[in-house]
Amino acid sequence: MSQPLLEATGISHSFDYLLFSDIHFSIASRQSAAIVGRSGSGKSTLLHIFSTFLQPNKGEVTLLEHDLYTLNNEEIEALRRYDVGIIFQFHYLFKGMSALENISVATMLSGEEIDNAILKKLQIDHLMAHKTSELSGGEQQRVSIARVLSKKPRIIFADEPTGNLDKETAELVMDVLTAYIKEHEAALVLVTHDETMAERCDAVYRLEEKMLKEVV
């Protein structure tokens, strides 16, 4: 098996109370993993820890060969800009700009070209001239996914990316994400409540009783 893109060891974290402890997780290129679990179990918190946004109380995260929480702000910023793709359920598009301008901001920062094939696959290529405020919620969500994929990340963290999409569009988004990681030797870590989406991943983990267990 190739070197993991992400490896987390002995992760524990508390806010007012202990959320989880001694979590171990790794993912290699071309692989997808879903994290499921009850509301409040700590899935999003774990994703934040894996993806540069939250230093855990205990444990180590190696992301793309960097010992994550020893990096300085500039190094973290570079990882986020070039290599790490973050998709949230609620996208953060610039409302006054067109869909194309929104995607161009990301590609300009990362030095990549806009990938028309991704726009076509997400069925938003005909919407590029529209202001994002004129698009439906599902269209805006797909623009935000295109924006993330266009910068060609090596690993994608997605928190409920299909949460507000109809089933057909959700399947389309999963098709695009799973094809992307195979084509670009990337990896996908997905947090979801949707068992159907979780089952489309190579591995499924459940966060419960403060532990992360692979679901057989």
Ligand SMILES: Nc1ncnc2c1ncn2[C@@H]1O[C@H](COP(=O)(O)OP(=O)(O)OP(=O)(O)O)[C@@H](O)[C@H]1O
């Ligand atoms: N920054 C924070 N400060 C204090 N408590 C927090 C913070 N972030 C999350 N929590 C608490 O940690 C717990 C886990 O939250 P988290 O969002 O990780 O759960 P989740 O499993 O993703 O939930 P859901 O499925 O509802 O999105 C919750 O009780 C939440 O209130």
